[in-house]
Amino acid sequence: MANSDSKGVMVDLSPAIKVYKDGTVVRLSGSPFVPPSLDDPTTGVSSKDITISPSISARMYLPKISDPNHKLPILVFFHGGRFVVESAFSSLHHRFVNVLVSEARAVAVSVEYRLAPEHPLPAALEDGWAALQWVASHVVEGSCIEKEPWLVKHGDFNKIYVGGNSAGGNIAHNMAIRAGVESLVGDVKILGGFLSHPYFWDSTTKKENNEESMPYKVFMFAYPLAPGGIDNPMINPLADGAPKLSGLACSRLFVCTSQKDQFREINLLYVEALKKNGWKGELELVDVDGEDHCFEVFNPETEKSKSLITRLASFIRD
Known part of the structure; x- marks a missing residue:
């Protein structure tokens, strides 16, 4: 390399x-950075940028509110980008979350986690966990944080979702795994998660020239000191010694992959392992013909993208 x-x-x-x-x-x-908007001309969704900690920021999203007393699901979202590129403030992810929030009728916190190589993994996971704990801390009376009004006024803390695409899907999985062994503030629970084309990899699924594959190279670049290398449980949830999938701390899970995606094989193995290893939650798998990695983020206007986003929004909303 x-x-x-x-x-x-x-x-x-x-x-x-x-x-x-x-x-x-x-x-x-x-993609280039774009500013937030208090009233998106297409969706009517409002967005703003906030600071969670000195090293973590986020972009928040709020759909148009017809009933100010109605509480909305809370989505903690993690963007894709192979752990090394992209941003919560980029045009691709701003556009995607805007549309998803509009359809799902949810409050979203899109986390700006630190990227490798300046901040090698597991920094992104630590940032994700800190952001999730920050959201949960809004239920605690007298909490030392400055509480975010959109969460306090409109968020339903019984309906917290974690989700993301590619590297963000990996982070969402790892958040649900960690929540199974380490409590969130106020004993808040994760209701559900969505993993779109999650960035999982291992040493055996792609046997030929695995060390020359881009997923292998990028992960080892982003986490050069990973115990176990490419079979570290962070990237390979099926590895020997990885936390049991039965401990995934959510009761609903939506997994999406697609026919041309290089992660498809291990994504499908992950779903099968969930079924075999005693996880008792509600599982929805979408495997889209003819499409490639995270197509719904790159081209959200196609019919297949619209269909997937609608299904995902329904999963969060319902």
Whole structure:
């Protein structure tokens, strides 16, 4: 993975990221940042940026409210981007969450977690857990945090969901696993989760040239000290010694994959393992023909994308 050339490139993971010998990190992909809006002209959803801690920020979303006394589900969302690119503030994820919140009628907290290589994994997971704990702390009277009015006024803390696409789907899974062994503030529970094309990988599913595959290279770049390497339980939930999937701390789960996605095989194995390992929750699997990785984020206007987003919104809303 490491190399040098006349331009001084030390690590080349095109089309995602390059690192130069002088330490410069150049992100080659990722959509531009866009500002929040108090009244999106298309969806009517309002959004604003908030600070959770000195190292964690987020973009919050609130759909148009017809009944101010009606409490809405809370979605803690984690963006995709291979743990190294993209943002909660990027145009791709802002557009996606805007549409999802509009249809799901939910309050969303889209977490801006720290990226590798400046902040190697598991920093992103630690940020995700801190953000989830921050949300949960809103139920505690006299909490030392400055409570967010959109959550206090409109959030239903009995209907908390975690979710994300690609790397964000991985983080959402790991949040539900951690919540099975470590309580959230105020004994808040996660009701459900959605994993869209989750970034899982292992040493055996793709036997040929696995170490040359992009998922392998990027994960080992993002987490060079990972115990167990590519079979670390963070990236391989099916690994020997990984936390039992029966302990997944939610009662509803929505998993999406698609025919052309390179993660499809291990995503389907994950679903089968959930069924076999004693997890008792409600499981919904969507496997979309003819589509590729996170198609609903990249092209949300297609009919298949609209259909998937509608199903996902119904899962959260109902």
